[in-house]
Amino acid sequence: MAPQLDGYFAEVDKLSDHFIDRLAKAVAIPSISADASRRPDVVRMGEFLAAELKNLGASVELRPLGKQPDKPELDLPPVVLARYGSDKSKRTILVYGHYDVQPAEKSDGWATEPFTLTVGEDGRMFGRGSTDDKGPVLGWLNAIEAHQKAGIDFPVNLLMCFEGMEEYGSEGLDALIEQEGKGYFADADAVCISDNYWLGTEKPCLTYGLRGCNYYSVEIAGPGADLHSGVFGGTAQEPMTDLVRVLGSLVDTHGKIQIPGIYEQVAPVTSDEEGLYDGIAFTMETLHESLGSKTTIYEDKKPTLMARWRYPSLSVHGIEGAYSAPGAKTVIPAKVIGKFSIRTVPDMDIDKTNEAVYSYVKEVFSKLNSKNSLNVFAQHCGKWWVASPNHWNFRAAAKATERVWGVEPDFTREGGSIPVTLTFEQATGKNVLLLPMGSSTDGAHSINEKLDKRNYIEGIKLLGSYLHYVAEEPQV
């Protein structure tokens, strides 16, 4: 099947230096969305993408998103909306990626200049944005170009949505997706997002599930202003004393959430699912390596994967309003805000979970008999997402993976959230596939972020073949 692929693969190999050069040009633009002073570079990166797409014959729009809510003097970078092909006899695939990057400074500890793509002899290509997410975004452009140069008909219509604020909360994007679900994206038959990673370093995967995230604040306040612990220690009830007791009641060292009404909502493990984990290419050694320690909760793969994918977890992130600097300060903070979040899974309900959290926190606090005041609320809630891995969208991606990598992909879920996934699913009503290009050691968000040359070049082949198998796959 998909007989044109040999010619496509040969063309990708032939163009590989050119594709690496394209990535180098993109990495050289420091499109850091969190840094207001870099906003012109973010915009320049969007314009670079638009120009490249126009050169390839795509129709392109730079869609403005208005002002940045927390910095009203600052324009949000535009969303690049593009269409390549509009043949009604072909399927239409909507792909998403982002062209902004995390901050990076050489002085953070980078071995190379972060905004200079540096290709080592071992094929590691270091540079901020190489794997997250400029490599995958350019993968789609490269796939178009290789088809053109090889003279192979592009198998689908491609809709593209590339944003410039992903690393800063995707400001403004949800509204656009919701609006364009029946507009610009109306003829999409399925969605593909390449913005996550293999579970390890050797075996490719397709991702069909993500946990949700409910993020909570617990505010405890008493005195009118911060106090001196010498003068007031022993005479005033201290909000911080109450807060650490409340936060200490939420979860134990072994990850067991102490809040009644959470585990009760979790979907039971089916016998099908029981057999699923053993085959996954994942080892505790890799986990210890990425953790930088052996302080895991479980010793074995299966309970570890289940804890990451299909059970909720609760993490305490920190406290706002208390003393947080190095050194010693004898302050009694007047108002402290504890932050924690619960990663949610099927079939947990956002409202039911919030209710359980609120009533438990209030009960723990009331047992303290404190005169301080308590306020507990959710800062934001995002639902979990699970797609059907039996859909033709996943079948096509699985066949493409076998063709390019010579192995059946693992079907994985992820512990984290990519909120845009659910937004696309809800706005288009179509199946969404997460098709990663990079591997678990790429260090997105860290120093020395890299993309392996192999993952980039084979990844371009993967994206292109996926589109060919999409074109061939029967409806059901």
Next chain:
Amino acid sequence: MAPQLDGYFAEVDKLSDHFIDRLAKAVAIPSISADASRRPDVVRMGEFLAAELKNLGASVELRPLGKQPDKPELDLPPVVLARYGSDKSKRTILVYGHYDVQPAEKSDGWATEPFTLTVGEDGRMFGRGSTDDKGPVLGWLNAIEAHQKAGIDFPVNLLMCFEGMEEYGSEGLDALIEQEGKGYFADADAVCISDNYWLGTEKPCLTYGLRGCNYYSVEIAGPGADLHSGVFGGTAQEPMTDLVRVLGSLVDTHGKIQIPGIYEQVAPVTSDEEGLYDGIAFTMETLHESLGSKTTIYEDKKPTLMARWRYPSLSVHGIEGAYSAPGAKTVIPAKVIGKFSIRTVPDMDIDKTNEAVYSYVKEVFSKLNSKNSLNVFAQHCGKWWVASPNHWNFRAAAKATERVWGVEPDFTREGGSIPVTLTFEQATGKNVLLLPMGSSTDGAHSINEKLDKRNYIEGIKLLGSYLHYVAEEPQV
């Protein structure tokens, strides 16, 4: 007794505008010790004091203290050492104060320019340093000048030690005091420090005790770097989970320290002491006012004063290494350091207290069965101080108070620490008296710091009369 005082008082009243002008000149110098860029102003303030003292006929030294330990490029401001009189037939009193101030910006919320002394019609004199501690320091200079102008013999030899780093840990001062205990300060018969406050706003007090302070860090670490809670939540043991449980075990909402071996060290309440608290001019209303809320542990004066003065307290100050900014961040911090301190009282021993803390924290942590690592240590320890209020130094101050204010002073202790007090006592081997000028509502360290004109002018009379009664007081 002390018949010369009427003439002295009249002279102080006559010179009051001049004395306020001198305070205005001092407040106008923004001698902020915590701000390296203000160091020239701190030095200028020391030189201003030295010049004023020379004009009054004192012999003065500006004693350098070397470089600032945490900013080795920065010279510490000099200590002003001065002597007024060396008549071997007179007693010699050593006084201490500081000429540096806390930071202040109009934009912090000040109603007036912080470095412009602003005298309201109600006699409140607003300005940074007015009460802490430029007013009291100038009090000694004003007392000398009023004696000179009234033609009254100065009753004692006065040794003065004014430092410029008190608001930044008194860097370098301890070594100087220890060295000069048998040197520059060798002939001191007693020590007087005017750098604290009345318990309320109406009744003067003499302070004879301070709590000590042991400041602890609890470090819990696991992963090699901060983690993403989506990817690792549920699979890794989280240091923050352990830390809030450890911090939550230290003290309860009602101030009861949970660590065995603390209360066992506290000196029992004597029957003499039992009767001491009822007479103290202190009301729960004033406490609620300065607290800005009614979240006190006790409803009544006596247990409140005892909790502040003669019982230990434990405050949790904050956490270093966790997420402390506003907003939401889904981080699992790799290493977190909890900070708490215990205010210590007679007869608590520093080492014994540390031992009790370490072994309790280790025990609580070991019960968590965590793979994370724990390190608990004291950042700094300062001993409590209690002087004999029956010493002639206190008797003289009490008589002066009655003469100036027309009431017997309260004999008070304080919950906070003034470490230099103990250093002076140990270096000189003499009785130390804390003789406050300002009142509880002066707002040292806060916005709108003020000194009431009445407290300043009557305070100058008080300092002068104290020296007269010192001269008259029998040895035992």
